[in-house]
Amino acid sequence: xxTPLAFTAHxxxxxxxxxxxxxxxxxxxxxxxxxxxxxxxxDSIQIDGGNVRVEMVQAIPAEELPAQLxxxxxxxxxxPRTETWTGSGGSVDAYxxxxxxxxxGTLDMSDDGAGSKFIVDxxxxxxxxxxxxxxxxxxxxxxLDLLQREAEFTDNWLSxx
Numbered sequence: 001x002x003t004p005l006a007f008t009a010h011x012x013x014x015x016x017x018x019x020x021x022x023x024x025x026x027x028x029x030x031x032x033x034x035x036x037x038x039x040x041x042x043d044s045i046q047i048d049g050g051n052v053r054v055e056m057v058q059a060i061p062a063e064e065l066p067a068q069l070x071x072x073x074x075x076x077x078x079x080p081r082t083e084t085w086t087g088s089g090g091s092v093d094a095y096x097x098x099x100x101x102x103x104x105g106t107l108d109m110s111d112d113g114a115g116s117k118f119i120v121d122x123x124x125x126x127x128x129x130x131x132x133x134x135x136x137x138x139x140x141x142x143x144l145d146l147l148q149r150e151a152e153f154t155d156n157w158l159s160x161x
Contacts, residue, residue: 007119011116012159019109023050032056038061041057057078092107099126
């Protein structure tokens with residue numbers, strides 16, 4: 001059974017403003033540099049009007065992982081991730097290199113008063129006997145922190161652009 005990943009962020013900026021940021025290549029470059037983590041990079045950005053597809057690679061440092069995981073898979077967890085946006089909805093797909101771990105879900109953005117709301121509804125699945133749930137919990141904790149930092153970055157970026 002997969003571990004759910006549910007995240008909601010509120011922005012003081014409108015849905016239209018956030019969508020415009022998502023369709024701006026510089027936004028993605030600035031975001032990965034600011035909150036992407038060690039050795040994070042963007043492999044591909046495709047923008048066609050309101051349709052956006054970004055392929056990036058991020059990592060969870062080994063020192064932030066449970067000992068049970070690093071005992072069987074030493075080193076950082078390298079996580080290729082793809083965000084796809086079509087208007088105010090989209091999807092997220094990620095996996096851990098060299099491990100049977102995936103994250104799949106939906107992205108949604110909507111008006112929220114004068115601002116907007118961003119929702120991630122995903123599932124984390126690690127197919128490792130005995131330790132799968134502990135690894136899922138570690139990935140969940142790190143992803144929730146990352147999503148929060150990305151939401152804060154987006155709000156700040158929009159305020160300064």
